[in-house]
Amino acid sequence: MTKNTGAQGRTEQQKQNPSVLENFLPLIVDVAVPLGSYYLLKDAFGMSTFAALAWSSVVPALRTVWSLVKERKVNGLAGLILVVNVVSLLLTFLSGDPRLMLAKDGAVSSTVGIGILLSVRMGKPMMTAGLKPFLVKADAAKEAAWARLTSGASAPSAAFLRKERAYSVVWGVALLAECIARVVGAYTVPVDTMVWLGTVFLVGAIGIGMVVGGGLAIEPMERMLKAEAEAGAESGKTDEAGEAGATVHAVA
Template sequence: MSQLATPASDIATAAADSEGSRRQSRWESLKPLVLDAVVPTASYYLLSKGFGMSTLAALAWSSVVPAGRTLWSLVKERQVNGLAALILAANVVGLLLSLLAGDPRLMLAKDSGITATIGIAVLVSVAAGRPLMTVGLKPWVTKGNPVRTAAWERLIAERGRFARMERMFSVMWGVALFGEAAVRAVGAYTLPVDTMVWLGGVIAGVTITATVLVSGALVVDPMEKKVTEEITRQVAGEVAVLGR
């Protein structure tokens, strides 16, 4: 009986790693998303809105991290860091639009141009078979746990419903970001400037919140359940093999 319990016990032990190890593993999984997307975006808003920098200066300084990460990937890993390159490209679009800015409505529409660029790139990444939003999705489904990560890899390799849900997550975010950009761009040229100054932030906040909730219910929760079921199936299979 003790022999039958061995594989299940090994997997259970691996799944129950120390809290410190789980946190470290989760941070390692989330680090690319934080460095490539969160830090540059937060830097832009902090520098422009918090410290009063010009749009050009804020965009230029917030491009340092993604530019460095993209260059590092090219030199060290011989490949393009997709998310860092995307944020860098979006910032370049913002810089180009800012050079044309003199019209306050164009300044309002500028952020829409950046968001639309990101949305389109996310959709293109799905068509290319490398969904960009997976860098944020995978850590939350696997929770930085090596057993859950291994289950994720097995399910993705099957190219079934699990892989379709992975792509769906990026599609939902790509459509949401592009749609939010379109709404704000229309508002920038049809509504009073003073109204759009505050309404633009509301539109962005509502869009992100709604997408988080909807994608969580339709994609993240089902994927978490599938991973748990896969781990259970793997344990049962190991036990059955030793029970023969």
């Protein structure tokens, strides 16, 4: 019974604090699936460029709806992708422009990127939801150290919070840059080329977020978190020793 409860607790914690990969998995899937669907529909079934793009965009929209129904909760990123897909489909059918279908994926990146940057401005960096469980790793000492560092109760708090914000800024800027590159490419590069090149842009943006964000924020935050956890452990030992000494003195 205890083991099952512990496993359930970990599962609930993972749901409440998704990792960075889990946060961006819908974005990755909803680009990779249309890519494969486009070439399959166009080359294997002989559909026109416009038709192949339109039908390949239906797939991620249906996947998002299914995910919402299955999980019975609204995932902000998944919901955003669904709205963008539906709106872009309607606009594309009205305009008949396949390049608009390619440019619409940039709307997802830009919206997420702007949302991340606004969250930093508001003092609640969005990427912290995935960053915290990655750094804390369900360690009680690190969890307590995180609380002290983010509350301003510790000397390195200011530096820690700057790194926390910097991590979100890196991701926000990377996604905005990906959006610009995708939109420019959608209207300047041949459609068939841009279908796979858009995926390259997305993978590049994610890679930049991981590498630059890792070096700029994750590594120094790990060091500060470890030092704070060790300092907390030492402080706890000192307090315990002081209490034990006071007890002995009182008995004497």
